[in-house]
Amino acid sequence: xxxxxTLADSKxxxxxxxxxxxxxxxxxxxxxxxxxxxxxxxxxLNWINSDEGREEALQWTATFLVAITFRTFVMEPRFIPSxxxxxxx
Numbered sequence: 001x002x003x004x005x006t007l008a009d010s011k012x013x014x015x016x017x018x019x020x021x022x023x024x025x026x027x028x029x030x031x032x033x034x035x036x037x038x039x040x041x042x043x044x045l046n047w048i049n050s051d052e053g054r055e056e057a058l059q060w061t062a063t064f065l066v067a068i069t070f071r072t073f074v075m076e077p078r079f080i081p082s083x084x085x086x087x088x089x
Contacts, residue, residue: 038046047053 048057
């Protein structure tokens with residue numbers, strides 16, 4: 001029973017530390033961000049200018065181009081074999 005009490009106490013302490021960290025970082029509901037906090041646009045630009053962001057953007061772009069190329073030329077080729085297949089209005 002003493003072991004379960006010790007475990008419960010350590011869990012409670014961990015939760016209190018986590019709550020204090022969360023309160024320190026997050027602004028209260030309805031409170032404007034501090035002047036020193038970068039905006040979302042600034043955060044995005046900083047991420048893109050970082051090595052990690054540049055690498056990830058390159059991976060997403062390459063993946064998108066491969067998918068569009070595959071879909072355009074392999075998966076959905078559109079070819080009308082003769083004039084009889086054209087729509088008549």
